[in-house]
Amino acid sequence: MTFSLPRELRLPSGRFERRGPTEIWLADELPDDIEELWVELLRRAPDTGLYPHLCWPGDHGAPEGAEAADAVDLEKVLAVDFTAYREARLPYWSDPSTAELPDDTPEGVAPWPHDPGPPFDSWPGFAPAGPSGADPAEAAARAVAELLCTDPFASSFVLALVPARCSADVPALVGWDHGAPMPLLTALLRSWEERFGARVIAAYGGEVQVSVARPPLDPGDAERLALEHVLSTADNIVDDPPTPFPEYARELVGRTEWRFWWD
Numbered sequence: 001m002t003f004s005l006p007r008e009l010r011l012p013s014g015r016f017e018r019r020g021p022t023e024i025w026l027a028d029e030l031p032d033d034i035e036e037l038w039v040e041l042l043r044r045a046p047d048t049g050l051y052p053h054l055c056w057p058g059d060h061g062a063p064e065g066a067e068a069a070d071a072v073d074l075e076k077v078l079a080v081d082f083t084a085y086r087e088a089r090l091p092y093w094s095d096p097s098t099a100e101l102p103d104d105t106p107e108g109v110a111p112w113p114h115d116p117g118p119p120f121d122s123w124p125g126f127a128p129a130g131p132s133g134a135d136p137a138e139a140a141a142r143a144v145a146e147l148l149c150t151d152p153f154a155s156s157f158v159l160a161l162v163p164a165r166c167s168a169d170v171p172a173l174v175g176w177d178h179g180a181p182m183p184l185l186t187a188l189l190r191s192w193e194e195r196f197g198a199r200v201i202a203a204y205g206g207e208v209q210v211s212v213a214r215p216p217l218d219p220g221d222a223e224r225l226a227l228e229h230v231l232s233t234a235d236n237i238v239d240d241p242p243t244p245f246p247e248y249a250r251e252l253v254g255r256t257e258w259r260f261w262w263d
Contacts, residue, residue: 020063042137054202060175069186079123093117127224129195130214136197143211176203234260
């Protein structure tokens with residue numbers, strides 16, 4: 001059934017489109033006041049059940065419901081995944097010579113830096129929640145404005161309104177699928193919403209863009225969060241481009257926008 005649009009807000013013209021069991025609304029063009037509109041839409045979302053989202057039209061696979069993520073015991077899954085990940089990667093973390101390039105590497109290519117890996121022998125538990133006070137709606141609107149100013153594909157974005165329990169569920173509901181483990185990713189995004197005021201603002205191509213209202217400010221907390229990012233399986237975390245884990249973790253301190261992508 002087609003849902004009602006918020007009458008109090010000035011929305012551009014648009015159309016409804018079915019994605020599996022979910023019907024979403026797509027604007028015909030991006031509104032000029034999208035930053036202000038985003039704040040209002042997010043603040044009203046607990047009542048309207050509609051979450052704003054940037055995507056590419058027609059860029060979707062088979063939508064998934066939120067039920068699969070409901071069944072994920074996130075901490076148990078991450079603990080098991082880290083054990084397997086550490087076992088597979090420990091030889092590379094332990095041997096600085098892995099930073100060397102093969103003999104047939106073209107001249108001028110610098111060796112990848114050695115990655116000592118996460119400083120944990122076992123799953124350390126979730127990173128604690130970030131400091132309170134910041135408004136997730138305002139943080140999301142700022143991230144949207146930045147994305148639209150800097151992303152080379154910004155002209156292809158469309159604004160969608162998606163019926164959902166939270167922004168974390170939106171990628172699965174609209175059918176975004178580029179190799180990510182969707183139940184696990186959705187469960188992670190939900191947890192980050194609660195702990196860090198994170199909001200999914202866009203999913204397009206192989207990318208998911210997330211705004212963060214309350215990022216960690218403590219380096220130790222950022223290391224635990226960085227491990228959660230690694231276990232999301234996103235290709236750009238640590239491996240591509242090759243970023244040593246300690247460097248990636250340091251960059252998360254105070255960082256208000258997270259980017260994930262899968263090949």
